Amino acid sequence: MNSEECIFCNLLRGHGEAVWIARRERASALRPLEADQLAPGHALVISNDHALGIQDASPQTVEAVALLAQEIAQAMSQVVGAGGVNILNASGADSDQSVLHFHVHVVPRWHADGLDTWPSTVSTHTLDHGWTSALQHALATASRP
Incomplete structure (x- = not known):
């Protein structure tokens, strides 16, 4: 999908129409559609540049989204009396x-609010025995910004 077809880019x-909560240089926040709200006060923090997910977003974009999420x-x-928050993200085809x-x-989130955002199931996918070492190696040899 390109940015011309993307609903967030168009907004x-x-x-x-969008109800904007905050607009910053690299990230913005808006209210989801009422039917999509998980709780009163639910907010979406989106990158201002088009990236499909966290895997292909620039480090600066990831930082801007994280910092605006923290601000919110x-x-x-203070504003809605939430005793906590869940930060949720899904990135990638699967x-x-x-x-x-x-x-x-x-x-x-509020005490005993009835929302369950923690996964109630676990993946049945299996990995080869050496996946931890392979991941450590990939991280050690990756170029860093």
Whole structure:
């Protein structure tokens, strides 16, 4: 998907209706559609540049999204009395990502609010025995920004 077809990119360009919570240089936050809200006060933090997911977003974009999510989480405790937040992200074809644009959900939480955001199942996929060493090697030899 390119940025011309992306609903978040179109909203960022002013095409369509959005309730913006914050607009920053590299990231913005908006309210999801009411039918998609997991809790009152739920916010979406999106990258201002088009990236499909965290895997292909620039380090600066990931940082901007994370910092705005933190800002919103801090404000949620003051404004809506949330005692906690869940930060949710799905990136990539096999992650159940619904909008192919890097974003995180900031979901305010209250004691015994009835929402269960922790996975209730586990993957049945298996990995070869040496996956930890291979991952460590890949990280050690990767170029860093």
